[in-house]
Amino acid sequence: MEQLKQRIRSEGIVISDKILKVDSFLNHQVDPQLMHDIGTEFARRFADSWVTKILTLESSGIAPALMTGLALRVPVVFAKKRIPSTLTQGFYRTSVFSYTKQETTELIVAERFLGPADTVLIIDDFLANGEAARGLTDIVTRSGAALAGIGIVIEKSFQPGGALLRERGLRVDALVRISRLAPGDIEFDEEAR
Amino acid sequence: MEQLKQRIRSEGIVISDKILKVDSFLNHQVDPQLMHDIGTEFARRFADSWVTKILTLESSGIAPALMTGLALRVPVVFAKKRIPSTLTQGFYRTSVFSYTKQETTELIVAERFLGPADTVLIIDDFLANGEAARGLTDIVTRSGAALAGIGIVIEKSFQPGGALLRERGLRVDALVRISRLAPGDIEFDEEAR
Numbered sequence: 001m002e003q004l005k006q007r008i009r010s011e012g013i014v015i016s017d018k019i020l021k022v023d024s025f026l027n028h029q030v031d032p033q034l035m036h037d038i039g040t041e042f043a044r045r046f047a048d049s050w051v052t053k054i055l056t057l058e059s060s061g062i063a064p065a066l067m068t069g070l071a072l073r074v075p076v077v078f079a080k081k082r083i084p085s086t087l088t089q090g091f092y093r094t095s096v097f098s099y100t101k102q103e104t105t106e107l108i109v110a111e112r113f114l115g116p117a118d119t120v121l122i123i124d125d126f127l128a129n130g131e132a133a134r135g136l137t138d139i140v141t142r143s144g145a146a147l148a149g150i151g152i153v154i155e156k157s158f159q160p161g162g163a164l165l166r167e168r169g170l171r172v173d174a175l176v177r178i179s180r181l182a183p184g185d186i187e188f189d190e191e192a193r
Numbered sequence: 194m195e196q197l198k199q200r201i202r203s204e205g206i207v208i209s210d211k212i213l214k215v216d217s218f219l220n221h222q223v224d225p226q227l228m229h230d231i232g233t234e235f236a237r238r239f240a241d242s243w244v245t246k247i248l249t250l251e252s253s254g255i256a257p258a259l260m261t262g263l264a265l266r267v268p269v270v271f272a273k274k275r276i277p278s279t280l281t282q283g284f285y286r287t288s289v290f291s292y293t294k295q296e297t298t299e300l301i302v303a304e305r306f307l308g309p310a311d312t313v314l315i316i317d318d319f320l321a322n323g324e325a326a327r328g329l330t331d332i333v334t335r336s337g338a339a340l341a342g343i344g345i346v347i348e349k350s351f352q353p354g355g356a357l358l359r360e361r362g363l364r365v366d367a368l369v370r371i372s373r374l375a376p377g378d379i380e381f382d383e384e385a386r
Contacts, residue, residue, distance in 0.1 A: 021279040029270045029306045032263035059251035070225035077222045086214040113222045
């Protein structure tokens with residue numbers, strides 16, 4: 001997705017060989033029009049998958065997931081990182097490890113929002129080690145829903161998450177893939193798919 | 194906003210005299226089309242305010258804020274509840290108390306995303322005691338930006354937040370106002386404004 005590459009080139013800041021900061025348009029300040037175009041692109045790629053529900057996790061996944069749900073005309077569910085006070089009925093729960101934060105987080109989804117009748121598209125902002133995506137696929141499996149695939153805004157393809165998920169036979173579609181981060185230098189893979 | 198009232202009537206669950214659960218369309222599962230209509234309505238109400246930026250907080254504020262930003266064609270900033278690992282420059286920081294969770298949370302916004310040239314519209318999903326909105330107005334004040342007003346999806350008008358903010362001369366626009374919660378019964382004020 002050329003528009004996204006250009007934004008990463010002009011606004012992305014390489015913090016380390018593993019960490020790219022894109023908080024001016026993706027995960028602190030958000031560009032709604034870019035998110036809209038991202039949602040439209042995911043919807044185009046998964047147009048034939050009969051998706052009934054988008055699944056993401058709070059907070060940075062919400063913007064691209066919401067716009068994908070708008071384009072596909074399906075509800076968006078975001079996994080919570082703690083049990084809401086109002087969640088009194090059953091829920092799916094799994095643990096994921098964040099390498100960036102060096103801590104384990106829980107992902108929680110109310111049972112009544114995912115079930116065997118659903119076909120789920122998982123959306124997230126970044127794919128690095130793949131822990132968040134793995135946790136979300138766990139929840140989809142437990143719910144009995146089908147998984148259409150995983151849509152990622154930015155995949156860091158030099159980290160193992162994408163390969164691990166694809167080895168399991170899952171469809172992983174990244175809008176851009178970054179193969180290397182160095183001071184002042186961001187290298188892209190050729191367009192994903 | 195009649196469409197929103199109908200959704201609250203048909204899907205809202207009264208958990209206690211203070212707590213209304215609307216997690217099927219607003220803050221766990223999200224209806225993108227409803228959020229789009231909510232964003233369009235906020236944009237209509239604040240069309241003459243020369244808004245340059247939307248400010249909200251993670252996570253439940255993101256969906257209505259994003260759609261308002263899309264309609265007004267301005268960026269959305271969401272305050273974080275902890276300091277991101279990539280936030281290496283200056284930031285505004287304030288504390289808010291959550292009565293629901295009975296705990297103090299920090300709100301953090303990078304300085305480079307808000308400044309004296311901005312006119313800010315604050316958007317949030319609920320207004321009850323007004324702590325989150327107060328924290329966000331603090332950040333706007335510190336940044337030197339102007340505040341156009343506060344757009345709220347659901348105001349619980351029997352709790353003190355709305356009155357406190359309006360007494361300070363702030364414009365608070367709620368799409369629906371709920372005056373009373375009782376088992377199986379949700380009472381609405383006449384349309385806000």
